[in-house]
Structure formats: structure tokens, C-alpha cells
Amino acid sequence: MIPCNFDYYRPESLQELGQAIREAPRPFQFLAGGTEIVTMAQAGEVAPKAVIDLKAIPACNKLAMENGRLHMGAALTLTQAATSGLFPLLGSVARRISDHTNQCTITLGGNICGTIAYREAILPLLLSEARAGFFRKGRVVEQKLADCFHGRLQREEETALLYLCVEQKYLSMPYVHVKKVKNEKIDYPLLTLAALKAPEGVRLAVSGLCSFPFLVECAALADPSRMPGQRAEAVIKSLPEQPRADSFASAAWRAFIMKQAVEDAIARLEGRGG
């Protein structure tokens, strides 16, 4: 049972979303799948005075190709994103977040905006230079996701993520997705690696390795004159922080599996048979 009481708002348009944001008592939280809010509220870790449910807003539920871009509403569930088959790399990542039952509830927006450190759904979106549409002060504002995602989504208070857009060209690029866990198939990642073969070279995005998910920035990665193993070494040297060490794995083990996974991904994407 959730020990606190809160009000519930379910707007059905952007205009009503604006009204809900104006009228809801503070502090409020946007509600998508609710898996994190309900868990945290039951544990007494959050006690909002209101929740604003985004799931009835059409812009948050749209899944369609429009003007050469795939539009994905932030309230789409991981299952909807995966079963649509429109963005295979995102589908592959979504199918390994939590279990298949929770995937029917967890939303793209909730996974990206949530407090849990992994936010695995962000990886394909960073790799494909996605743009994000926000509802901010009564207006829809779109910006490049990479410009507002620095470990977590940076957004002004009371700003809702409405949708994510990916240019069509990225949807069919060759990719590799690897999720390494300690024991079971279903678990938080020791390492989740998503790799995309773009015309300029291989791109990588990672979750679980450090305390936040990130896009790998390493010039050597796209240098085909170097062997995959050398490039993997360079990637390890370019990490934004030391790999995590916790009860699941040491930092050295995480770095080791990362190096192996990067080397393998490069070899597979470049057809080096390795």
C-alpha cells in the first residue's frame, strides 16, 4: 500500500496537460508506466501531492513514420516499441530490460527519465542521434537528445518528455546489442553495449559499466586502420569515469568484459570474422 495520498490527473491533450501542470498541487510527478513511482512511493521514498498521467495524451502514444522520421511517443511501452519492429536495435534493447511482464508496463519515457542508473533504452537513441520533444511552459520544444542527456536527462522542472524521433536512415543500420548480467538472463546489467555501424564508422553506447549510461567518445574507435583489439583498448582508456565496483562485479571485471564486448562488436560490424 502506498502510505501517502495524492491527486490523480489524466489529461487527454496537450492543452489539458498545460492545465494539469498549472492546477496540480506541488510537488507533482509525471506518471507513465508507474513502475518506479509506485515502487518508490510504497517504500516511502517519494511522496508526491499529485501525479499527472501522460498515457492518454495522443502525442505521447504515437508510433509512426512521419516526414522521414520515426516518431515514438514517450508513453509507449517497451513491448510496443519492440513488437512494432520499426527500430530493431531499440527492440533488441527493450526486450532485455526487466522481464517480459514489466516490459508491458514500463515506458520509453519512464525508462529514460527514471532515477534508476541504467536507463538502457537511451542507448539506441543516443547512437541514432534522436531528437526529443518536450512540453515546457505550455509549448512543445524539440532538441537533440545528446544535447540534453548527460548521464541523465537534463530538463527544466515541470517539463514532460513527449516523444522521441529518429531519422529513417538509422533504423536499418547494422547493429550489435550485448547485455551481460551476473547470473540470470533477467537482471540489471553488468554491461549493456549497443553498437551501430554508421557510414563514418562504428558507434558505441554503454550502460551498467559506469554510474550512468553514455555515448562512447573515442576518435580511435572509427579508425579502420587499427585492429579491433587496439580500438577496444583505446575505448577503455577514454571512459568518462572508472567502471563501477559493487557486489555484482569488480571494476576490473567490468572493464574486462567491456573490452571483449567492444572488440567483438567491431569485428562483427566490420565483417572481420572475429
Add this chain to the structure above:
Amino acid sequence: MIVYKGKAEITLLVNGRTHVLWVRAADVLLDVLRGQLGLTGAKPGCRNGDCGACTVVMDGLPVKSCLVLACAAEGKQILTVEGIGESPLAKAFSEARAFQCGYCTPGFLMASLRPFAK
């Protein structure tokens, strides 16, 4: 826009029947099913989405009812283990004795309903 403040009247469609219920906006579906409708098949276990003992089917898909707000389930077709009756799946479970103490069996049944139907 739907707004519920304090306790509110909501309508839930459970196992093909319509129920008008008074709930707090913060009530979770699992507690409403068990406490108000007496549908105790869905079981509280971990209450954080891990164990699956509380699984029900909502609009054809399995969900953990401990993580869904009752008012967010309005308008959805909710199916609990009580609603599947003597289905071929339940029969297969009992014939194969596919349970130990039985506490999580409703969760297994509801999670397997879709793959089994396929």
C-alpha cells in the same frame, strides 16, 4: 481531463464485469482487486515488480498489479486468475502438477496465458 482528488469513484472492468468502486488515487490495483473485489488470486509477493505473483492480464497483456495504480487501470479489460476458470492452460497446470505450494501459480498462469494461446 480526468481528475481524482482524495477518494474517488472509479469504474473497473474485471473478468467481464463492471465494478464501481471508491478508491484512493494512490491505491494499487492489487489491493483493490483483493480488498474490495475479493479476488485474492493475485498474490502480494515482493511488491516491487520482481516476483510476478500478482500478475494479471490487462488489455491482453500481462502486468504486475502491484505496480499499477487502480485509477490508471480504468477503461482497461482486466483478467485475473479467477476469470480464466477451467481453461486449457489451468487444466494443463493441474494435470502436470505444475505447482509447489501454489502461492505463485496464479502469476505463472497469467504470465503464460498469451504464449500458451499462441
